Amino acid sequence: MKNRLLQFGTLAICTTLTVISSTSIEQILPNNDNTAVAQTAEEGISRQVYQKASPATVTVQTKRGHGSGFVVSQDGLIITNAHVIKPSPSQQENYNPHDFPSVVTVVFADGRKVAADVLGFGRDGLDLAILKIHNQKNLTTLPLAKVGAASVGDRIFALGTPLHTDFKNSFTQGNITRINSADGEIEHDARIMGGNSGGPLLNTQGQVVGVNRAGIGELNTGMNFAISVSQVHSFIAAARRKDVSSIPTIFKPKEKPNPTTISLNGRVINGNLGKNRLIRDNGSFVNLYQFQGRTGQQVVIEMNSQMFNPVLILYQITSDGKHKEVAQGIDKGPGDLNSQIVTTLPEDGVYLIFASSLDPGETGNYILQANTKP
Template structure:
């Protein structure tokens, strides 16, 4: 397997083109676009992005361990949250979760996926009727994808970006896409156009100079469902391995 340099997306550990007509005074004015079909298509894409963000954001959380921070998403109305294992690296038994409305709540670290899968679960205490995200059954190269998370700090909570799924490795459970993510996005959901989770944003692929290549890495949904089953069965690691 060809190993690529990745930067995990966790913090605290270490135009629209328009035609223009020149005017005599040096100003430029946009040329009207008379192609109504392209305008309709653009508005449709915008409406999809708006709808996905409005539907999904209430279930996306900011996680602060005291040593690092990341993102996560709620999968059960009583507060079970999925995130990356590396977000909880050296975390205490209880971490702080911040909901979209700014409410801060304590959450217990439940456990970690086995076999090196970079997934973990935490659970908010004494909650019910929380907003949740559902899992998609599959993902496909070429589909539109949407990322929500808290890059760099809480100040950027629930930042929303969009892109395209560019590569899919079902055997290793890896998605590559070009929706922009940064440190702090780790553990946040990668969504389809129905606001269903198709992956967990995890890392950034680096170029030869060690800079962000623009390729984002997520764990595929086919790794998330088995982890949820393992949680229900108690077949998870209490310590990160």
């Protein structure tokens, strides 16, 4: 009897261990069926967003390159970035409305190419442009999300034409990583590259939450930026009222310098170095003076100030409009930090005096004199 009890006890223990071991393994191992279902659901959302958005996402081509865009009305309104539509680099400093293309080419996902008029650009530096394809009635459109619908952590998708037109409708995904409280700009980590500019940033419902405009780093650091949908709503409303700019306001044309003309007669010029748009590379403000000089003429230029350390630079304006440095000022003497130029002019022509300060941001009154040596 004792042996039978022992045998029964051993069997019971083994059975118990078997049950415990079986339960532990089930708890430890992942449920592959549930994981597969979750992956399938996520893939399903991605596919639905792509299938919904792809027909309404376009490539915007200009003579300078390309960007992306998307259709927002069945009759052919398209949104893109203003910087996608721009003049050649040589024209950006002194552009006029005729430098920007009035017509661009729009390429759909199925390869169709159509012309689109450039209706206008965002005001006050807003990097948006609106295009119009004519004679359209039933284009596939992308709906805009409600203002404030996007939140940090939301899953998002980017669609566009990165790097080359052969890569149209490339689809990436990520999450919103930050929202700027000032203007609603969205920071996200969905991979975008050059050419994605103007393309839509989409939520899981396939609605536009932003317009991709930039990313940090050539190889993409995961810090990418999109204009908020609230600004897109406002811009479209303004465009329908025809309250848009005829040129992109993101470009700030440089003001042509307007030097003060002086004579080499030794007259005392009372000047003030103040904050203005003329700034040297080191951040110092500049006032400009010009005079007519002759070959072999010896000139003396002096700049004195008790408020900052003066700097003088003399340039010759060449026949092609460029500036050629002739001389730089030096201190007038030991302990005297005021600036002086004594030089002989190499040619007949117009000369330009840069009156500035040694350190950036300095301002104050000064006296300038320009004279010839007998």
